[in-house]
Amino acid sequence: MTHERDASWLDSRPSALPGDTELDAEQRLEYVDRIIGLEQQVRELQAAAILSPSETVAAERNLASIRGSATWRAGRAVMLPVRVLRYAKRRILR
Incomplete structure (x- = not known):
C-alpha cells in the first residue's frame, strides 16, 4: 500500500485527506486479507x-x-565422497 495518493482525485481540503488512523485501519485490513488468502493456500496444499x-x-x-536399481546403487557409490565431504563440512562449521 502506498501512502502517497494521486492528488488529482482528492479535494484540496485537509479534511479530505485520509488520516493516520484511516491509513492504519486500511493497512490492517490488507494484512487480514493477505492472511486469509495464505491460510486458504495452506489448506489447498x-x-x-x-x-x-x-x-x-x-x-x-x-x-x-x-x-x-543398479543405476541408483552406482550413483550412490559415485557420490559417496561428495556426501562425506558435505557431512564433514556441516560438522566442522557447526
Whole structure:
C-alpha cells in the first residue's frame, strides 16, 4: 500500500485527506486479507498432499524399486565422497 495518493482525485481540503488512523485501519485490513488468502493456500496444499493408502503403498513400492536399481546403487557409490565431504563440512562449521 502506498501512502502517497494521486492528488488529482482528492479535494484540496485537509479534511479530505485520509488520516493516520484511516491509513492504519486500511493497512490492517490488507494484512487480514493477505492472511486469509495464505491460510486458504495452506489448506489447498494440505488437501493436495494427502495420498490414499493405496497411493501411498504404490509410491513406496515405486521408491523401493528405484532404490534397488543398479543405476541408483552406482550413483550412490559415485557420490559417496561428495556426501562425506558435505557431512564433514556441516560438522566442522557447526
